[in-house]
Amino acid sequence: MESFSSFFQAQSSSASGWSSESLKNFRQISPAVQNHLKQVYFTLCCALVASAVGAYLHILWNIGGLLTTLGCMGSIIWLLSSPVYEEQKRVGLLMAASLFEGASVGPLVDFVIKFDPSILVSAFVGTAVAFGCFSAAAAVARRREYLYLGGLLSSGVSILLWLHFASSIFGGSTAMFKFELYFGLLVFLGYMVVDTQEIIEKAHLGDMDYVKHALTLFTDFVAVFVRILIIMTKNAVDKSEKEKKKRRNC
Template sequence: MDFFERSSSWNYGAMKNFHRISEPVKRHVRQVYWTVAMALIVSAVGVYAHMLLNIGGLLTTFGFLGCSFALMNTSSSYAAQGKRWNWLMAAAFCEGASLGNFVGAVIEFDPSILVTAFVATVAVFASFSGAALLAKRREFMFLGGILASATSSMLTLHVLSSFFGGAALMFEVELYGGLLLVVGYVIFDTQLIIERAERGDMDHIKHALDLFVDFVGIFVRVLYILVSVHTRFHWT
């Protein structure tokens, strides 16, 4: 009974926190998630295009970076919305094509792993982004400094491992530690989007790019982990 009472209390408190978000910001958040969903669909098309035409590689990686840079440096005025939307979809397509080799290898190995990874990614992303939406404003903003420091530390360790060995161990650290980092960024970015929207920044395309990158980051790491676990289990 105590468990159910505490659960009801938390749910009620969470709903009150959600109601603190203004209606324009709620509409903005819905628009952001819809845009992320469209970018993921286009990214899946990019994966399929690579599997048909073998277009993914270094060129599409630079294509993603270039399109993202162009999006962020294009005016967010209403007149430029169409152009910025095209930049976002082009970036998503290039990102999908860049992942085509890895996704294709996983499909040949065991297609069920791909489905499991996508479902798990959706669950993780929705859970932590939803938690950030239901939390108090700015409650998780402190994560920004921690995540930046952790990212910098991982980059330093990666460089050191390339000189002093331990690449295999560093790969495991980057895989699992990187997953925790990206989950943290989902929480932080969601609250940052809300805070910016409350201050009048309704740039749903830029905000969608942030969450799209977070989603792909989770998906890639979950996919690697599932393949690794499946391989170890198979050989055992």
């Protein structure tokens, strides 16, 4: 946890003191890599739109569930196993995976819209701002500066999987649920930085697979968005219940 705290302290200090040195670090990214990043982020935006369409289709026809989750996993596996030169096919598979992922998150989105639509907007804006800030921080930082965090973040994901496995078998408490939410949010925020730097480094080494890189960032974005959405919704529900209790007591 000390490594995580030092990482976020470094992020805050760099955000408050971006200077000409930071811009020089950004200039270290070659024009070819900069064009690659533009392509990655454009593809990511298209994937997010496809995901929003998937969530909307669930609201219309209630299609989200196990089948859409399996469809998303199958599309990702098919994408990763396809050769890089089959560009149109891989882009289509990414859009399909995003659509299925949006439909899978659809039940949560539908519940939030019925409860308070403003929460959905706030969660998306918050995720977009966090993604932009952390990605920008990774881009202007020294190359490979935060890649060492990849091992720690992988360990964090393993902890989350074991906690989820334990809670599904033995039953989980409210405290464990909150820990999974907030710790998972911390882990995937860290992945936004690590994955951005890893994409930049791979591009410098000649890996220009923008579809795979967009998929990586899409996974990070959705993981953070879902957790922020759940946290904000839970806080709003708890606040609403407290207000109802106060009214009953009065």
